Amino acid sequence: MSQINRLAHGGRIDRSKPLHFTFNGQAMRGYAGDTLASALIANGVRLVGRSFKYHRPRGIMAAGAEEANALVQLESGRRTLANQQATRIELYEGLSATSINCWPGPNFDLMAVNSWFHRLMPAGFYYKTFMWPAAAWKYYEHFIRRAAGLGVSPKLPDPDQYDQMNVHCDVLVVGGGAAGLAAALAAGRTGARVILADEQAELGGQLLGEQAEINGKPASHWLAAGESELAGLADVTVLKRTTVFGYYDHNFAGMLETRTAKLPNGGATTRQRLWHVRAKRVVIAAGALERPLIFSDNDRPGVMLAGAVRTYLNRYGVRAGSNAVVFTNNDDAYRTAIALKDAGVKGVCVIDTRLAPHGELPTQALQAGIAVIDNSTITGVTGKRRVQSVEVMTLNADASGVIGPARTFPCDLVATSGGWNPVIHLHSHAGGKATFDEARGLFIAADTLQASACIGAANGEFQLNDCLKDGFRAGRDAAAKAGFKKASRRKLPTAAVVDEAPARIIWALPTTKPIGQRGKHFLDLQHDVTVADVQLAAREGYRSVEHTKRYTTLGMATDQGKTGNIPGMAVLAQALGVANPGDVGTTTFRPPYTPVTLGAFAGRNVGPLADPVRMTPMHHWHELAGCKWEDVGQWKRPWYYPKDGESMADAVNRECLAARNAVALLDASTLGKIDIQGPDAAEFLNRIYTNAWSGLAIGRCRYGLMLKEDGMVFDDGVTTRLGENHFLMTTTTGNAAAVLGWLEEWLQTEWPELKVYCNSVTEAWATLTLCGPNARHLLAEFTDDMDLSADAFPFMSMQEGTVGDIPARVFRISFTGESSFEVNVPASYGLALWTQLFNAGEKYGLTPYGTEAMHVLRAEKGYIIVGQETDGTVIPQDLGMQWILSKKKDFLGRRSFARPDSARGDRKQLVGLLTGDPDMVLEEGAQIVAENRNNPPIPMIGHVTSSYYSANLGRSIALALVSSGRDRVGDTVYIPMPGKVISAEVTTPVFIDPQGERLHG
């Protein structure tokens, strides 16, 4: 197909660089500098897709981010992108795009049957039907889902990468049009750190689509000079293809940069980058969006925004039609009429809703021989797949209807303009207010809590000369407020001032029948929301603009109502009889301004980097030993070490037996370690832990239990007194950060008078736990400065010395009930010592053991694991740990024991369970009942918290929390599982060495 609509000259495209692309499989050509939309228009393509609900044929209606119709599926396979606006896709060689939401294609779409039933499908029709029979809804829904949904998701993982940047700046300028570029120049000249972000590939904004002049020369000269000056300023960063998508509290902005001209393909770099910007000042120069006039069948392919038509001519050198009607309520669209006429478009005429337009631009148009039909409106559009003609009639006195004869104008392009709306989205994101300018029918930014200002067209300044002035003033002002006051004596650029007459605001233009009874007046083209829908919502009592939005889905499509929301809000006001549409208000603008890729939000926190992996110093030894890993928080912990051919059970049994019969070694480095120092450290521990700490001797260890204010167990661990004012606390692996936070919260907010300092030292130490009867013998080979005998080194004490010539702290503490030595060495020595122990340990039967064996061993002794035997509802008494509650002092959580619920007789208590079948291992989490049945509902009396096969006991064991459990010891309880009921005897929770002889040995 040839580029039948391409002009021979003009525009910013490069005719020396042709690009090939396909649309719906058809080969076409465009030029470098084109968007897909401009190239499609150049190739004479009118029909781009089908609408969401009625599947009506739709074409291109805009030239930028406000495009509601022309959505395409870009490319296929892994790099496919759904719902892309053709107006924002820069053309590249080989581009392949297809229409969405139609089958088999946009010209003939089977789903267009929907439009036959359109009368049955007003706003919210689905709330009123599909209710009978009740069970049928899921079938109805199936078809509704299939019909909805626009484009298709990729089916394969994203091959591209995304990254993120964090920056601070003095002035962030949003938008690189005339006002934004001026602001960036003014701020940059003061030496301030400036970021200028613009969504397009080129700076210039609306200037790119106009024939404007600055300082008497084409505006492109000023643009080029400005851009080059910015490039020379060291502290100015210009980011193109970068949309400031969200504005958050404390002048924090999110920006999405597309880092490649070829939208779908990141190539060698990251595809997109999400910027986090903290700016001292933000200048919002985001421009304005043209709004369409709302008339009957205003969705036909070929009905476009007047400004967009101009942009296609001036920027891309394409004619959007060969026979055009301009339909306007303002002077600005006359620029389009004149430009069309100049480009050789036939029959250009202007339909103006105003009576006798007489401004500078209409006068120019008349002089150029363009017919102007005043005080009139389009009452109908013919041509389903492309506009063929418009019907025009005269407006009556109050514009509520039409009078006189109908005239028909053949045309293939209708360029409409209902005026321009400032882009106040960002201002609104961060809580800024807006006021309605009734005369001009637009919202203007008002009060804000942020250090920001809206300028230029974004502030309702539509004269280029005003935008320039405003920009320089705002740039200087923002820099000054950020502390940069250097004055510039340069002469400011100027542009000619064109006198423009006021617009005539008629929100919904009448036709020969009441609205909704002849054609459709579309407000939201993408979601097929019409004026009649909004009127229906109002009639049915959905009076709030938020109700109307939700009931009709106005403004909820991918364009978020950039063209339809303001007219929709005004139509609602009329329907409600509210004189000032500002009183109805807008819906809240929500980020992002334009859609942002999930991948960009995720940044590099995907794949292996989704969350940091914490590894102990011995990690690689474990890996080489072939261990299976358990994720505990961010840590990787060895779960068990299977040998060739071993099942998990084989390996765990072997490790457990070694720990009780020979010697086994655990990497316990992940346990939280908090160094606590200060003259009030002991007092602090007295308050944090339930037991007393003041009397603990230096070099002695004590087990402590930490409760939340509600008396529930929060964490446990052994704390050792290293000096008079110095303790080392250990915490569970998963809770280490939470415990440190807890300590700090109390120190900083409740007990600031205590002189105590807490420091996480978890990663400073490697912890090697030797466990079993041979532990002492093995360790003795490695130290000559510590007496390891039971008398000299009793249980719950600590010695400092050397192990394998490495300075070490050795703790005689145990989580297995065996004689154990926890050797702590500086982290960097961990692997060396671990390896040395294994080199020497073979003769003692040294075996590495993982977390699973650790869990079995501690369960054999009835030791709890916080988070397994506890769940935030367990008090120490439930665990049989009354002994650890000091009666002499106060501690966190103590007061809660006065609550009646703490004294309730039927509380769940920690017990042991032994199944009748010793090989039956209960499922952890299984529920316990008192009755031998399996037909729910059944009252539950508790649940299995831990359950293992114990090789040391030659049978299964379990721990459980059971209501009045200690009174039930000896009773039989039942564990109903799907398909069977298991019985078990309640026992005390200690299965091995209840006297603790092994521990102390």
Added chain:
Amino acid sequence: MAEVEKPVKKYSLFSLARNALSFHQNWEKAWRSPEPKKHYNAIIIGGGGHGLATAYYLAKEHGLTNIAVIEKGWLGGGNTGRNTTIIRSNYLWDESAAIYDKALQLYEGLSQDLNYNIMLSQRGVLNLAHNLHDVRELKRRVHAIRLNGIDSEYLSPAQIKEMIPIIDISPSIRYPVMGASLQRRGGVARHDAVAWGFARAADARGVDIIQQCEVTGILREGGRVTGVETTRGTIHAPKVGIVTAGHTSVLAAMAGIRLPITSYPLQAMVTEPVKPILNSVVMSNAVHCYVSQSDKGELVLGAGIDGYNSYTQRGSLHIVEEQLAAVCMLFPIFSRLRIMRKWGGIVDTCPDASPIISKTPVEGLYINGGWGTGGFKATPGSGWAFAHTMARDEPHALNAPYALDRFTSGALIAEHGAAAVAH
């Protein structure tokens, strides 16, 4: 019980067709916009789902129709219109299972009961486990829920993959999927429709729904409530229910009651619409992700709470980034889809992550709040039980455990693990 019946124009395919002939000019208002009267038998402060449901069930079940729902903004505009529309009753504790399943049962007949299609879509809710601790906890829940007579299954990774082919269950991802609980009766519903359906049905039974009317004070005399001060004048009533999620503490303070509630921003978002790709609701507590696909084709995603107290209905960007990284981990094909809109609401959370549906020390004053991050799914059950409480001046067995005094008695209902949102 005397029911005030009023002719309702019933919604049906037939009425839709009949109205189509008159260009939909003749639909009745879904609800009136009455001026507040001077006196009602009961006032409900808060026109969200729970408040409207309360009014509906007060009228329907207890014959109390001279009542008003007073709403500061527009009905359904708080958390009812801001949540991720998930409905389920897979709660651990008996007390929770009872009230959430009551809600689910009511939901199952709600479209017909209200004659308003709330689009309940029981596509199944999966909660994923990513470590051994998760597995243990999920199994505990699955067993407990089953023994409470509620549908509940445990799925292996292979079974998950069969149900949701696009999920990544490979062991090589940072936090592999190790299993999931499944409640097949769980799913989603159209959240606005729940509010509107209750509003329309309550209005039809004579309830006055008064929007744009802010309560500024709660009137009391001798320890009992007598009415409310509003921006539209004083309104008297012997019974007042506070159902103002996001501002429960603020309203309670007007009656001199201090609640153990903290309020946080919670964000949610939707992607651009795509053709059906995800049929079930997938939630993960450990990596913090919950996602479903709406009938319109958008992925509906929920983030975690912001870690500070706030009444602004917007949250921080980094919370959203964490959530979406988790989504990309589980569903790497979604990485190229785009977020179209994100927003925030304010959640009132109690120390035990369970709600308050209770009488108060002020006679005639009742509170329903503190639903934290998960109130939507409870809407009909909550309203049903609260209506009972207000009508009879005593809690129903379903909500008796949710009394205010549990914070002094210690009989808490600790459901921290039940929410997909980490508290």
